[in-house]
Amino acid sequence: MDFRAKKSLGQNFMVQEKVLNKIVAYANLSAGDRVLEIGSGTGNLTRYMLAKGCEVVCVEKDDRLFEAFAKEFEKELESKQLRIVHADVMRWLAQRDQVEREGRGDGEGKPQLRKFDKVVANLPFNITTDLLKFLLPRCNSLFRPAQDSLSAEPSGDVYLLLQDEAAHRLCNCSVGDANYRAMNVLVDCFCSGREYLFKIDRKAFFPAPNVDGAMVHFKIMPHERALSLSSGAHEESAGTGISAKQFHTFVNQCFSRRRKMVKNNIPSNMYEGEAVATAMESLSLKPETRPQDMSCKDFLALLHKLRAIKEGSG
Numbered sequence: 001m002d003f004r005a006k007k008s009l010g011q012n013f014m015v016q017e018k019v020l021n022k023i024v025a026y027a028n029l030s031a032g033d034r035v036l037e038i039g040s041g042t043g044n045l046t047r048y049m050l051a052k053g054c055e056v057v058c059v060e061k062d063d064r065l066f067e068a069f070a071k072e073f074e075k076e077l078e079s080k081q082l083r084i085v086h087a088d089v090m091r092w093l094a095q096r097d098q099v100e101r102e103g104r105g106d107g108e109g110k111p112q113l114r115k116f117d118k119v120v121a122n123l124p125f126n127i128t129t130d131l132l133k134f135l136l137p138r139c140n141s142l143f144r145p146a147q148d149s150l151s152a153e154p155s156g157d158v159y160l161l162l163q164d165e166a167a168h169r170l171c172n173c174s175v176g177d178a179n180y181r182a183m184n185v186l187v188d189c190f191c192s193g194r195e196y197l198f199k200i201d202r203k204a205f206f207p208a209p210n211v212d213g214a215m216v217h218f219k220i221m222p223h224e225r226a227l228s229l230s231s232g233a234h235e236e237s238a239g240t241g242i243s244a245k246q247f248h249t250f251v252n253q254c255f256s257r258r259r260k261m262v263k264n265n266i267p268s269n270m271y272e273g274e275a276v277a278t279a280m281e282s283l284s285l286k287p288e289t290r291p292q293d294m295s296c297k298d299f300l301a302l303l304h305k306l307r308a309i310k311e312g313s314g
Ligand SMILES: C[S@@+](CC[C@H](N)C(=O)[O-])C[C@H]1O[C@@H](n2cnc3c(N)ncnc32)[C@H](O)[C@@H]1O
Pocket: 009, 010, 011, 012, 013, 014, 015, 038, 039, 040, 041, 042, 043, 044, 045, 046, 059, 060, 061, 062, 065, 087, 088, 089, 090, 121, 122, 123, 124, 125, 127
């Protein structure tokens, strides 16, 4: 396929065979794996995943690419090894949520409710943060239990090509680091593992972006485990009743002014100052604590405590 790439859609296609081989090798793909590919573009990566025997669902926003892709992969679409959805991936994910919430659809029969083993994507760099916010809390609705496990818990692997700097920040930044942000807290909360896999020279993309890329891996946890106060794999989890959305909103609020103290970032219409002081003290968090000094567990415990105080049980 021959196209003029759209910058607004982050169209930097992966054209180096060596890198494409490396991506599928690191993603540990095998026959029968159900893979969601975000932004299939001209199908460069799709082709390699199909050759591994994976069942692939692609979500592509660009009208021209969607049509050309459908022609190019006619045979695979016919055999149902491949499906393509013409949509903005964030909208598509939100629609799936709605279908699940309303109990519509009959699971296997409805492509939009299909569950996956892996997400693999050469992401448009400009949607990385928004997409992760959508993906990380969606383990339960997006993934199926691992096929080689006795557990019925959904389990998901997400392999993404990101801007190198973002990849480092997301995988290698910890509590206390200057670059530790709300996004790091969400990654720590919803993932049982995160790994920077390898750097990709900008010349491997066409057109070449102004920055290098990198491949990362996130192992996503089910909600119940992610949002419990003891999320070890074998621990009995103390349920918090906190939803992914509530946690997300709270963490973002605490980081609203990154250099300020947490207590000054929580508005009184959310939680009274006195309640914040009491909750922090009971958790041995100093009053002057700043958001970058708090771990995911600290945020979760703080929110849990604040809710208990508000409900009169804390
Ligand atoms: C970096 S290119 C990768 C294309 C192809 N996978 C490859 O590796 O060559 C990103 C692709 O995502 C598509 N895209 C951009 N924003 C999107 C969105 N919100 N939802 C779905 N696809 C999107 C672009 O049109 C483009 O095809």
